[in-house]
Amino acid sequence: MGEPSGMTTIEVRGLTKRCGPQTVVDDLSFTVEPGHVTGFLGPNGAGKSTTMRMILGLTPPTSGSVRVGGREYGRLPVPLTEVGALLDAGALHPARRAADHLLAIALSNGIRRDRVGEVLQMVGLEKAARRRAGEFSLGMRQRLGIAGALLGDPRILIFDEPVNGLDPEGIRWIRGLMRSLAAEGRAVLCSSHLMSEMARTADHLIVIGRGRLLADTGMREFVRAARDEAAVLVRAAEPDALAGRLTAAGGAVRAGGDRSLLVSGLHAAEIGRLAASHGIALSELTPQTPSLEDVFMEMTRDHVDYEAAGHGGAERKGAAA
Known part of the structure; x- marks a missing residue:
């Protein structure tokens, strides 16, 4: 592309946001690189939306810094030509027609008029251009x-929960769009609660909990590390005797369903030989393969703000971000 990498990156350094006694984002640092879809994950209240708002200059940080395209967002000459963002799909006038909504944005940013028709076609709304936004699903x-x-x-795109409200075709479309944008050398940051979609879309992950960084790694490395430590499902004629032998050999053993054993710390081949x-x-001797959702849930288990207490149970409420 011929551009310095700093012109197409998001750089977050020591970012902190406090609201009274509550720390919403806590000394957060990461970089979103061009050519990748970076998934931004965390439980509800983790500080994802607050971080995105600070990146875009909508919320002032208590301390730390953010650079988008090498500058603070507020210092970009024409922000929309360098950073595009979707934080709230409802942030539009319901009486305004779709094309007019986009035209107002274009004219205020010095963008040519015919670009409106191009992007409506890109997102599949060209036939709805004259419909009022208030009529939209x-x-x-x-x-x-x-x-x-x-x-x-x-060159930089930021999407906060972009698949909300999309049908299966729409989810597949946005997945392909984000990957194609990254393939063009753009930096794409996307938050989502749909782990299955992130597993198919993102190639890098930023995971936060209670405003702190928990992981900053490639998708394959993130899941591979968990697979290396994954449990092995074992069914044996003498499960109690085997459990004792496995524990003595350094394995961690817990009971599974139907008198099975879940063994971690030992590989399947070691268990079989023992x-x-x-x-x-x-x-049965079956290595368990954790999904992105499994790994995410385990990593963030101690960082959730709302936790179900069982079927119909109460929730534990913590700090919201």
Whole structure:
């Protein structure tokens, strides 16, 4: 692309936001690189939306700094041509027609008029251009918000929960769009609660909990590390005897369903050899493969602000961000 990497990155350094006694974002540092879809993950109240608002200059940080395209957002000459963002799909006038909504944004940013038709076509709303935004479904408003983010053909894109309200076709479309934008060398930061989608879309992950950084790593490395430590499901003719042998060999053993054992700290081959050496017959020896959701839930288990207490149970409430 011929551009310095700093012109297409988001750089967050020591970012902190306090609201009274509550620390919403706590000394957060990370970089969003060009050519990647970076998934921004965390439980409700983790500080994701607050961080995105600070990146875009909408919320002032208590301390720390953010650079987008090498500058503070407020110092960008024409922000929309460098950074496009969708934070709230409902942030539009319901009586304004879709094309007019985009035209107002374009004219205020010095963007040519015919770009409106181009982005409406990109997001599949060209036939709804004259419809009023108040008539749109949530999914259509999401598409309109994404069209607004794309108006200036920016090198950096920020999307907060962009798949909300989209049907399966729409989810597949936004997945392909984000990956194609990254393939063009753009930096894409996307938050989502749909772990299955992040697993198929993102190639890098930033995970935060209670405003603190928990992980900053590639998607493959994130899941691979968990797989290396994954449990092995074991069914044996003498489970109690095997459990004792496995524990003595350094494994961690817990009970599974139907008298099975879940063993961590030992590989399947080691478990099989140990059982054979003690004459214990095995009927199943299956390494468990954790999903992104499994790894995320385990990592953020101690960082949730709302936790269900079972079917119909109460919730534990903590600090909201």
